[in-house]
Amino acid sequence: MKLKGLTILNIFLGITFFLSTALAWSPSYEESVQKARQLKLAEDRQWILLGHYKKNILGQWKSEVTDPAYFTSKEGRTNPQAELESMLATLWAPPNEADMDQDPRCRFPARLFWLKKKLDLQGPSEEEDPILQRCAMYKRYRAVIKADSLSFVFSSYYANSPGSAFGHTFFRINKKAGPDGKHSELLDHGVGYAAQVTVSNPALYAIFGLTGFFNGMFTNLPYYYKVREYNDFESRDLWSYDLNLTPEEVDMVVRHLWEVGNSYFAYYFFTQNCAYHMLTVLEAAAPRYHLLDRVPYYVIPADTIKAINEEPGFVVGSSFRPSLRSVFIQRYNRMQPAEQAAFRTYMDDLDPERLQNQVVLLDTALDYLDVVYPENLLDPKSVGAQKKNHILQVRASIPVVSERFNPELPEKERPELGHDSARISLGGGSNYLSHSALDLGFRFAMHDLLDSHLGYPEYSQLEFFSFRGEYDLEDKHASLTDFDFFRVAAMNPWNLFQKKMSWRVHIGANRFETGACAEDCLAGGIGFGAGYAKHLDSKESVLGYVLLEGQAYADVHFNDKPYKLAAGPTLGLLINFADHFKWVLEATYLAQAVHAQEDEKIFSTELRYHVQHNWNLGVRYLHQTTTDESFLSVYRYF
Amino acid sequence: MKKFIVVISALVMSLVASASFAQSRQGKSFSREYGMAGCGLGAVMMGKRSAQIFAATTNGSSFNQLFGISFGTLNCTDGPTNEVAMNVDKFIVANRSALTADVAKGDGETLSALTQVMGCSTDSRDMGRLLKTNYNQIFVNDAQPNILTDSIITVIMQDSQVASQCNLG
Numbered sequence: 001m002k003l004k005g006l007t008i009l010n011i012f013l014g015i016t017f018f019l020s021t022a023l024a025w026s027p028s029y030e031e032s033v034q035k036a037r038q039l040k041l042a043e044d045r046q047w048i049l050l051g052h053y054k055k056n057i058l059g060q061w062k063s064e065v066t067d068p069a070y071f072t073s074k075e076g077r078t079n080p081q082a083e084l085e086s087m088l089a090t091l092w093a094p095p096n097e098a099d100m101d102q103d104p105r106c107r108f109p110a111r112l113f114w115l116k117k118k119l120d121l122q123g124p125s126e127e128e129d130p131i132l133q134r135c136a137m138y139k140r141y142r143a144v145i146k147a148d149s150l151s152f153v154f155s156s157y158y159a160n161s162p163g164s165a166f167g168h169t170f171f172r173i174n175k176k177a178g179p180d181g182k183h184s185e186l187l188d189h190g191v192g193y194a195a196q197v198t199v200s201n202p203a204l205y206a207i208f209g210l211t212g213f214f215n216g217m218f219t220n221l222p223y224y225y226k227v228r229e230y231n232d233f234e235s236r237d238l239w240s241y242d243l244n245l246t247p248e249e250v251d252m253v254v255r256h257l258w259e260v261g262n263s264y265f266a267y268y269f270f271t272q273n274c275a276y277h278m279l280t281v282l283e284a285a286a287p288r289y290h291l292l293d294r295v296p297y298y299v300i301p302a303d304t305i306k307a308i309n310e311e312p313g314f315v316v317g318s319s320f321r322p323s324l325r326s327v328f329i330q331r332y333n334r335m336q337p338a339e340q341a342a343f344r345t346y347m348d349d350l351d352p353e354r355l356q357n358q359v360v361l362l363d364t365a366l367d368y369l370d371v372v373y374p375e376n377l378l379d380p381k382s383v384g385a386q387k388k389n390h391i392l393q394v395r396a397s398i399p400v401v402s403e404r405f406n407p408e409l410p411e412k413e414r415p416e417l418g419h420d421s422a423r424i425s426l427g428g429g430s431n432y433l434s435h436s437a438l439d440l441g442f443r444f445a446m447h448d449l450l451d452s453h454l455g456y457p458e459y460s461q462l463e464f465f466s467f468r469g470e471y472d473l474e475d476k477h478a479s480l481t482d483f484d485f486f487r488v489a490a491m492n493p494w495n496l497f498q499k500k501m502s503w504r505v506h507i508g509a510n511r512f513e514t515g516a517c518a519e520d521c522l523a524g525g526i527g528f529g530a531g532y533a534k535h536l537d538s539k540e541s542v543l544g545y546v547l548l549e550g551q552a553y554a555d556v557h558f559n560d561k562p563y564k565l566a567a568g569p570t571l572g573l574l575i576n577f578a579d580h581f582k583w584v585l586e587a588t589y590l591a592q593a594v595h596a597q598e599d600e601k602i603f604s605t606e607l608r609y610h611v612q613h614n615w616n617l618g619v620r621y622l623h624q625t626t627t628d629e630s631f632l633s634v635y636r637y638f
Numbered sequence: 639m640k641k642f643i644v645v646i647s648a649l650v651m652s653l654v655a656s657a658s659f660a661q662s663r664q665g666k667s668f669s670r671e672y673g674m675a676g677c678g679l680g681a682v683m684m685g686k687r688s689a690q691i692f693a694a695t696t697n698g699s700s701f702n703q704l705f706g707i708s709f710g711t712l713n714c715t716d717g718p719t720n721e722v723a724m725n726v727d728k729f730i731v732a733n734r735s736a737l738t739a740d741v742a743k744g745d746g747e748t749l750s751a752l753t754q755v756m757g758c759s760t761d762s763r764d765m766g767r768l769l770k771t772n773y774n775q776i777f778v779n780d781a782q783p784n785i786l787t788d789s790i791i792t793v794i795m796q797d798s799q800v801a802s803q804c805n806l807g
Contacts, residue, residue, distance in 0.1 A: 014662075104661055139687075178754065180759050184750055184754050185747075186733075186747060186748065186751040187751050209784070222732070224729070224732055228733065232736070338724060351641065366742075370735065377734075377735050380780055381780060385735075392773075392777070393742075393774065395742040396741070396742040396770055400744070401744030401767065402743035402744060402745060402746075403745075404745060404746060415771075489760075568730060
């Protein structure tokens with residue numbers, strides 16, 4: 001039988017290559033596995049972190065990575081030992097000629113690097129390794145990223161969106177400076193984790209986001225995309241925190257991001273969300289830090305900022321990028337009164353003549369137009385963009401060069417100063433029956449209008465799962481008085497820069513007393529209000545508001561009908577004393593739809609003293625048509 | 639939301655349409671074999687929902703890209719030809735608004751970043767002065783990114799000092 005010469009040559013080359021790779025690493029696979037077992041490497045903290053393994057309720061390992069391609073072993077997802085041995089074996093396997101980028105050596109540069117180091121494997125360096133030199137995509141990724149250090153970035157809340165107070169976190173991978181010493185943050189890389197949304201129905205969106213039906217993936221983009229998206233389009237400030245990581249740890253982050261970046265997880269809004277995975281990646285690369293221990297089972301992005309700042313030595317610097325809106329407001333506030341007056345006339349009709357060709361007015365107008373017309377960023381043909389083009393041409397024709405704008409960092413808004421999001425309270429006083437009583441409160445998250453607003457939006461309220469219970473000391477009777485599934489409010493002070501309505505809504509169960517019910521009833525329902533708010537003083541510490549409120553509740557014990565419908569006005573005052581005291585006063589009249597239920601006249605007031613970080617003292621009084629209650633409580637945040 | 643999608647679709651279609659022609663004008667021009675359709679902010683933010691309370695929290699996006707292609711998306715292809723023009727096109731697509739303002743003012747962070755993307759060692763104020771003087775030549779209304787790139791590069795080549803600090807061939 002004759003074999004063609006070329007076939008013999010191919011076989012010869014194949015065998016040589018196979019032998020060369022087989023012999024490339026020493027000691028042998030068998031010896032390495034033995035060593036790994038002796039060293040108990042499969043139980044090593046870093047191996048577990050790199051595999052994103054967590055123990056489930058039954059005490060068994062399961063990786064949070066749901067992509068089967070993340071594992072080299074069929075049992076990889078549930079068996080760290082099997083995965084380790086299978087991953088190790090890939091070092092001696094023939095290369096994946098069909099698709100080199102999918103070869104485990106190209107696909108898993110973090111875990112393999114770690115195994116080689118821990119087992120002290122002898123072989124070619126990465127620069128000399130013929131297989132690794134063929135990892136085209138991975139090499140390109142490394143060449144573009146050029147990582148020097150890492151920063152943790154937090155995008156803060158934006159106006160009229162209490163939900164945004166949760167915040168969003170991502171990384172910035174800072175590049176090394178170029179040969180001429182130049183570095184532009186815009187050209188660094190932003191790496192974030194987010195849900196891959198596949199539905200447009202809001203209800204499904206919520207359900208899927210809560211139950212892990214979306215895949216969560218990492219994305220990697222030039223940082224300028226993040227700046228445009230958060231600062232410019234959404235008008236959110238960006239706070240960044242520089243992390244203390246050794247060059248090896250930074251290298252490991254970059255390697256590990258390649259591993260998880262090309263895989264996917266299940267996205268859970270409350271637990272395994274953007275903030276959670278920033279921490280899992282950081283710990284996997286720098287296991288000396290114990291960041292996940294500092295956050296509870298549920299992870300609120302704003303809380304992770306506090307966590308990283310509390311980890312000793314982890315944060316070594318911070319910087320701030322203001323939103324377009326913040327820049328505009330700062331520009332306006334720095335202008336002379338005459339300039340401000342001229343600018344206000346421009347704001348009325350957007351007539352460029354009003355800017356009188358003055359550089360400071362033109363520059364402010366450019367930012368103002370982007371705030372008013374955010375679609376400028378996406379569509380150069382929009383109405384706003386055309387107005388802006390005109391201003392740009394005028395500005396370009398004036399030879400003066402603008403100084404770069406140096407924004408002021410708003411110290412009071414530093415997210416790391418915020419109180420912790422869960423809150424518990426204990427108080428004593430007199431209840432609606434005029435009996436002495438104890439009052440207990442618990443709130444899962446996050447912030448109400450009387451809490452200290454350091455690090456939070458001043459006039460936004462966002463609360464999830466808050467309970468209030470009472471223990472009547474005379475009747476020796478405990479009862480649940482309120483349960484709110486959520487309570488949200490956006491009080492938007494009407495001013496030059498913001499002309500928006502204010503609103504609030506809550507869904508839950510509240511106690512109603514005689515007048516509406518034959519006896520007390522704890523009825524489920526919804527309450528909502530809309531209206532206007534405005535500062536009544538020049539220092540902007542007194543906010544007055546008028547709302548039209550409505551409510552709809554259901555309970556079989558209501559008088560006459562099993563439901564309660566009411567509507568009416570609320571007048572309120574929210575006063576901030578020196579950022580240490582908050583005082584609210586409200587008067588409400590609710591006309592009842594059901595004749596047998598009495599109209600309600602409600603007056604309430606609460607004074608809260610921010611004793612120190614995470615401790616408050618409060619006194620409140622409530623008058624409801626015929627009853628009064630007052631309590632003094634201590635509040636603790638954790 | 640619908641208006642948003644219409645605007646984005648129009649933008650994407652106009653970008654695709656323009657990128658498929660090799661534009662030639664007076665001065666330097668570069669032929670491009672790639673499309674910029676997926677590079678813009680619209681593609682990145684297309685997943686943003688109008689239900690703000692959720693948008694702010696999951697930050698969900700339907701943006702899908704290979705993690706390794708760091709300067710673009712699956713639709714924003716990387717071609718080996720004319721790397722400088724390609725990088726500048728991509729930068730302009732995403733940063734157009736801020737860049738135009740920086741040039742009109744004569745300096746700024748985005749202009750400085752553009753200078754780096756072009757591989758020029760020029761100080762950003764010198765680059766700013768040059769581009770600002772030629773603002774009207776560069777920023778013709780509705781100019782597509784590749785035309786903007788060509789115009790910028792043409793203006794640079796006309797200034798011997800700045801041209802010598804850049805490696806634009």
